[in-house]
Amino acid sequence: MNPETVRAVLMAAILLVFAVAAALTIVRIVKGPSILDRAVASDVLLTEVLCVLGTEMVVNQHTRTLPVMLIIAAIGVFGSIAVARFVARRDQ
Secondary structure, X not given: OOHHHHHHHHHHHHHHHHHHXXXXXXXXXXXXXXXXXXXXXXXXXXXXXXXXXHHHHXXXXXXXXXXXXXXXXXXXXXXXXHHHHHHHHHHO
């Protein structure tokens, strides 16, 4: 097999696995039952997006999407902090 075919098959397999994981995560975001479950599921979804982008970078041997990955990671951190503060205030 030539390297391009191997890359295409590898990317297809990786995307299939992450698509299934993302679908299950979206089900958890929609179903809940609590805000913390939804927050954790959204963090997992962002992590899955980061993993897909990182895999694409490795397979295609480039670093062009690194700034996008950094922005997504920052959004995930700030979102988690915001939810934690919201839940802490609600519990008091």
